[in-house]
Amino acid sequence: MxxxxxxxxxxxxxxxxxxxxxxxxxxxxxxxxxxxxxxxxxxxxxxxxxxxxxxxxxxxxxxxxxxxxxxxxxxxxxxxxxxxxxxRPRAKGLFTLDSNYTHHLMVGTVTGSVPYISILRDYFEHRTQTGIFHVLEGASYSDEFAYFNEFSTLATDNPETVHYLPSISRPEEMRNSEWQGSQGRINNLVEQYIDNVGLRKKETLVYLCGHPGMITDVKTQLLPSGWNIKEERFWKE
Ligand SMILES: Cc1cc2nc3c(=O)[nH]c(=O)nc-3n(C[C@H](O)[C@H](O)[C@H](O)COP(=O)(O)OP(=O)(O)OC[C@H]3O[C@@H](n4cnc5c(N)ncnc54)[C@H](O)[C@@H]3O)c2cc1C
CATH class of the missing domain: 2.40.30.10 (Translation factors)
Structure with missing residues (x-):
């Protein structure tokens, strides 16, 4: 052994x-x-x-x-x-930043935002590439946004480079009573975000990470119109 x-x-x-x-x-x-x-x-x-x-x-x-x-x-x-x-002594995975694209639309659910933190910490440590990051984070409850302060600070300090949209899916519950941000499943906000910001397919890579249901849903919306997508499913449905 x-x-x-x-x-x-x-x-x-x-x-x-x-x-x-x-x-x-x-x-x-x-x-x-x-x-x-x-x-x-x-x-x-x-x-x-x-x-x-x-x-x-x-x-x-x-x-x-x-x-x-x-x-x-x-x-x-x-x-x-x-x-x-x-x-295991070796790290694995292909869910890494693709610097062929200028815009990185990063969609995650709860622990699915983990790779984005790593990518952004590394980016701001080295700043060797140029990129614009759009982090869309979904959770049932606002207290599940573990890196809310870190994403928010990055977005505030680097308004040209980092955009952060966290959204909760259960606004009616007491646990979310103090939440003043966006509401609704993150799956349902992606297309609207793309339109509002004016992202273009040629220069944008869409990253999807975490809940397999979210990934399937967003892919169903975006694939037919030809968006480039990278995904990491944390478990099987
Ligand atoms: C590339 C990759 C990266 C991952 N990164 C993370 C991470 O950063 N943080 C993290 O918490 N997990 C992450 N996971 C999931 C993790 O590997 C385990 O699957 C998870 O922690 C459950 O392990 P377990 O042994 O307790 O459950 P298992 O015995 O493996 O699973 C029991 C059942 O629960 C389902 N299941 C597994 N995870 C979940 C979930 N979160 N919610 C609902 N059902 C689930 C399984 O499909 C299975 O049916 C990642 C998975 C992959 C493939």
Whole structure:
């Protein structure tokens, strides 16, 4: 049996009852491209997780959703600072920035926004390319927007480069009572956003990440008219 390298949980932050962030210190040098994923495991049960952090950061940051009936996340949920997980030594994935396009329309649901944070952290660390980022983030509840402050600050500080539209799908619920932003499923706002901003197919790549239902729905809307799309499904429907 292959003995896999390990990474220690050195930070844990609860966001909601089902969402939390961990930071891992790997025992081996771990390199990756922004937008790629790491495969972690507990007791031989392994799953891929997109990486929040950018390659220049020392720790590997992950944003995880508990799937109560799942095999791995209930085990991960019990693990605090000082525990360790196995890691596959190589990052994988093709959900990375394509700099052939000027406009990057990045649509994500909850943990599906993870690759976009990594890509933007890396972009503002190096600023070697030019690009305009449109992040459209959907969630049921506003407290699920883990990186709301980071996206908002990037958009405020770089109004020419980053545009951020978070939207909640359950505005009528008490949990969202303080939300003053956009309402409606993010799937239903994509076409309208494209029209409002005047995005053009030739210079725009649409990235879809997270909930498979959102991905299928947005593809159904955009593919017939020839939009270029890149996708990362977190699970099968
Ligand atoms: C490339 C890639 C990147 C990923 N990145 C992340 C990430 O950044 N954060 C993250 O939390 N997860 C991410 N995932 C999902 C992750 O790999 C696991 O599938 C998830 O954590 C559930 O694992 P589990 O063992 O607890 O459940 P499993 O035993 O694998 O699944 C149990 C059942 O739940 C379904 N399921 C899995 N995930 C969800 C979900 N979120 N909501 C509803 N049903 C689900 C499965 O299809 C299955 O039917 C990613 C998946 C892929 C393919």
């Amino acid at each position: 292959t003995v896999l390298p390990r990474a220690t949980i050195v930070h844990r932050q609860e966001l909601t009852a089902e969402l939390w962030i961990i930071k891992l210190l790997p025992e081996i040098p771990f390199t990756f491209k922004p937008g790629q994923y790491i495969t972690i495991g507990v007791n031989g049960i392994e799953r891929p997780y997109s990486i929040v952090s950018a390659p220049h950061e020392e720790l590997i940051e992950l944003f995880i959703e508990l799937v109560p009936e799942g095999d791995l996340t209930p085990l991960l949920y019990e693990m605090g600072v000082g525990s360790s997980v196995s890691i």
